[in-house]
Amino acid sequence: MRRSLRFIFRGSLVELSEIDPNRMLLEWLRETRRATGTKEGCNEGDCGACTVILARWQGGALRYQPVNACILLLGMVDGCEILTVEDLAAGGSLHPVQQAMARHHGAQCGFCTPGIVMSLVAAYLAEPRPVSRETIAECLAGNLCRCTGYRPIFDAAAEALANPIPDNPGIGIPDKAAALRALADGRDVLLGHEDRFFAAPAELDTLAEMAASHPGATLVSGATDVGLWITKKLQDLPQVIALNRIEALKTIAEDEATLYLGAGVTHAEAMPALGRIDPDLDTLMKRFASRQVRASGTVGGNIANGSPIGDLASALIALGSTLHLRHGAASRDIPLEDFFIAYGRQDRQPGEWVSGLTITRPRPGMHFRCFKISKRVDEDISTVMGAFLIEVDPERRILSARIAFGGMAATPRRATRAEAALTGLPIAAPAEWAVALRALAEDFQPISDMRASAGYRARVARSLLGKALTEIGGARSLTRIQPRGPVAEVAHV
Ligand SMILES: Cc1cc2nc3c(=O)[nH]c(=O)nc-3n(C[C@H](O)[C@H](O)[C@H](O)COP(=O)(O)OP(=O)(O)OC[C@H]3O[C@@H](n4cnc5c(N)ncnc54)[C@H](O)[C@@H]3O)c2cc1C
Ligand code: FES
């Protein structure tokens, strides 16, 4: 057991033997180290002003991730190099991204600029480097600028990303891979004492033992929900167990029939494998929050939080997924839909945790669709999320249907009446679907809240079911602004 936190900052190893379990990375940067180039805007992961890059040795490779420092717990950076805007200028010359931003007048008040630059530098370091306007927009979806207008920022991004400087010296410490590999020692970390601690186990068995013996402790995976409990709800979390150092929770395993995702797989890591199941999942993940949130937030956290509007739950329920849970040495598996019991209540005992998910791939004859409805295209939580798995026989009749919605009830839930009503109907005869569309009204009595009225939700749900059936039935009506992408080949990892 290691009793200290170790990471690299400004070229030196930092070793801390005492931290408050609720201390955020942004607070440490700005208040302890006076690294004030990194800004605080919203303090809830929305504006990107606090974006920094974490370099980490993971899965046998060096990885760079843009993250929101405002909602990342300081304890979670063990083993990383923290790179901030002050690290960019090498030998007195600005980084190519900074030069392009200056050349194109990409800053006015400059408050958002460090965050925008860090997001673009993360893109500059990515393989392959995004160069199209669409991918640049995706890189910047988590960064708000209030005054410049995005055109000059886009122009700067396009220029810098398309014309990388050969032999750019890079940022941060020179022999990064070796230094970070040395920090990835695979040891469990524990700081503090019995009543108030930050733990970051490296092994599954240590997590199992710690969670069982401290059932009141808060499990933190990516902290993109939990971070806001601290910064916005001002909660004090005395016992924190972070899951982000456990390699075994990051397993992704694909075969012909299933996809297994460990609970600690981040949304960014899950995206390619989900996209290989269906292009709608790729689109969904691209619209899931921002690159910063997807780099930290995990599949397990998105399910375990029990949110009625979590994006993955309804999609994965429709596909037919199994949730894997562990408590001490005991493991159990349940259908994902059974996990959500009521608002704020899941089938999880104190000390029990989600270890992973197995997702079933659609068989031949099965058609999947999912649609997220939110007020903004990017960086927004669903108002309604609908997911549909429709099996059609060679005579073009619906053999079976699995339909799940988020935002229509207190939990993500299946539309069992609509599913039953669809079974046996011809897929290409819209007049006959009316019975199923009506059945949706019996499946759900949605509420009105700040996102939408109950009536709006009910109408949208009907429209989404109609849209899925229209597409699967092969009607030539225009149902999308962007065409649905091709299904990628299944890769075996
Ligand atoms: C700006 C912003 C935008 C967002 N946009 C979206 C969006 O578009 N769609 C969407 O669905 N969500 C969105 N979210 C919510 C959030 O990012 C996701 O729910 C994310 O998947 C949570 O994962 P996490 O690993 O960060 O969870 P954490 O914050 O670490 O944990 C969330 C909850 O799950 C528990 N938990 C975590 N891991 C486990 C485990 N293995 N076993 C048991 N319990 C566990 C924690 O104790 C906590 O209760 C957004 C959040 C922010 C800040
Ligand atoms: S301060 Fe707005 S995302 Fe962190």
Ligand code: FES
């Ligand atoms: S330049 Fe002022 S917020 Fe972007």
